[in-house]
Amino acid sequence: MKKYISHNPNETKKIAAHLAANFQGGEVLGLIGDLGAGKTNFVQGLAEYFGVKDTVNSPTFVLMKPYPTSNKKCKLLVHFDCYRLNNPEELLSLGIAEYFNDSKCLTVIEWADKIKSVLPVKTLWLRLERGKKETERIITILDNIK
């Protein structure tokens, strides 16, 4: 377990970029955290690092948004949001499995704990929590998820 404390949304983005520096493409990130925990903000940090030009906003409504990057290795960032989902199989109908096996693609999933049964073993789990202060967020890399 590794823990980061972010004091504001900008720091959350920096922590995301710091983690992204190790990514080669092909990773699957499962984000866990309540409403307002900073999940979309974190994904925006990843997008900035990989040079996504589009505005990365909430995919809650359409469930998924793919973004081309300007990175050589990781060419696509796919942002999923399971907030409105109940059944893990639902995401399979959107073609999520295709992205898991794509070595040029980074897949990030918000509310990933709702669909853990369909996520690959290689999934890297992160927990985001609200801290004591209003802009404080705690980001934890989880060794395993039960």
Added chain:
Amino acid sequence: MKILALETSCDETAAAVLAIKNSRFNLLSNVVSSQVKIHAKFGGIVPEVAARKQMEMVIPVLEQALKQANSNHQETIFHQLKSIDYFAVTQGPGLITSLTVGVETAKTLAFSFNKPLIFVNHLAGHAYSSLLSTNQEQTANDQTIKFPALALVVSGGHTMLVLMKKNYQFEIIGQTLDDAAGEAFDKVAQILNLGYPGGPIVSRLAACGDRKKYNLPRPMLQQDNFNFSFSGLKTAVLYLLPKLKKNNKNISSTIINDLCASFDQAVVDVLVNKTLRALKKYQAQTFLLGGGVAANPLLRATLIKKISQQFSKTKILIPELKFTGDNAAMIALAAYFKVKKSGSRIKFGMTKKIDYKKIKAEPNFKLGRR
């Protein structure tokens, strides 16, 4: 000219027939079959259920729209379909599984009747929706919008200010950087345990509350751009609630109403303020409102009041309530402007050069991209 449109971008299945004669619009039928009740049971949307429902509903809804358009009951459905000049369909943005149902059904129709098929951006439909009317006396025509025009499209999935220098030409000048306004309403309703969909519930309770009771942030109001951010506002409600719970034994309905009212006011303040600034900067001659959040009473009233006060020459077009939600009439209307703009260059007719097999639903279709 007669256009038949289908719209299946999310959880509504819709079909409409629009006739255009001497530049005037005559909406012959507009049928919307909503799945909101189904999804309310699940507390959100279920893509597989949505798509399956779309498949079950699309032909009955189409049939209903044709029947309604056939006022003297003299034509068979086949003859009616033959008399359609253009088929139109929402290509995106939306939920891929839902969009595909409409796109493939429309392709089949265009293929069978050998007619051109017009692919429409869902948001273009919302931008034009205020021109629609069920009252023929008040029907707008294709000259109603004076340019440049500014559209505020605000819904559960989108919040954007769109500049239109001419018909069917869109430039997004600002949009939400995180949650859409409608999404913020839904999530606040969830935080307060009020049910789904949140927008109508929160705005109804807001009408009984004190809009100045809680001082919620107005995100990005001071920034000199046309972007929005509603995520922080949601978080502010999230932090306020435990404090209220600590100070009050029970969260009374008065507190809930006041919270809804203060939240409603904060969202509307930001939307209206940015709109006014954009109207000024781009010297817009017409203001257009569209999207599900356009049904919000405070938003409608405030926009009308402030724009008429500050820009007396700007034409204000606010959609009728029935055209704020997703519907196919707005898609037919947008298709008309697309046809008018492109003239004879639009030839998605199935025997023409463009390979219709390659055209498919685009869940992330960007407004103004083409």
